[in-house]
Amino acid sequence: MSAVKPRVTNLVIDCTDMDALAAFWGELLAMKVTSREDDWLNLEPFGQGGPRLSFQKVPEGKTVKNRLHLDLYVPDIEVAGRRASALGATPAGEPLGRPEAPFRVWYDPEGNEFCLCTEH
Known part of the structure; x- marks a missing residue:
């Protein structure tokens, strides 16, 4: 088989x-x-x-943390974050990761997590 x-x-x-x-x-x-x-x-x-x-x-x-989420590569997480916020997203916290490759967790309008990331 x-x-x-x-x-x-x-x-x-x-x-x-x-x-x-x-x-x-x-x-x-x-x-x-x-x-x-x-x-x-x-x-x-x-x-x-x-x-x-x-x-x-x-x-x-939605009631609990997602077990699967999208990581979205962007050249600049601050610029992309301002755009995501203007569309209705909210940040889950401060940027994380290494200074040369930060990422930030965000919530979409229904609370689903996604990350804006620079290169890993």
């Missing part, structure tokens, strides 16, 4: 307001909505053949 190698097709974020959250992430990542249903919304793929960022409507709000 040969092993089947799975392919990641979607990175899914559960949310209570998928339109608002998709608008935040779409603007932050410069990605457009490609499809929408009553309880599911897709943004375009990350690059050619990459997974889509998807949003699934759920009745409950």
Whole structure:
């Protein structure tokens, strides 16, 4: 029996307001909505053949720390942080990491963590 190698097709974020959250992430990542249903919304793929960022409507709000989050490379975490804040994100704390490669944890409008990172 040969092993089947799975392919990641979607990175899914559960949310209570998928339109608002998709608008935040779409603007932050410069990605457009490609499809929408009553309880599911897709943004375009990350690059050619990459997974889509998807949003699934759920009745409950977020209550605990994410076990999976996105690390987003940016040249300057302060500049990118000001833009994320203007879109509705809030910082989770002060910048961390080495002075030459800082990162900062942020919350999206529904409290999902993501990091703005410089090169590791």
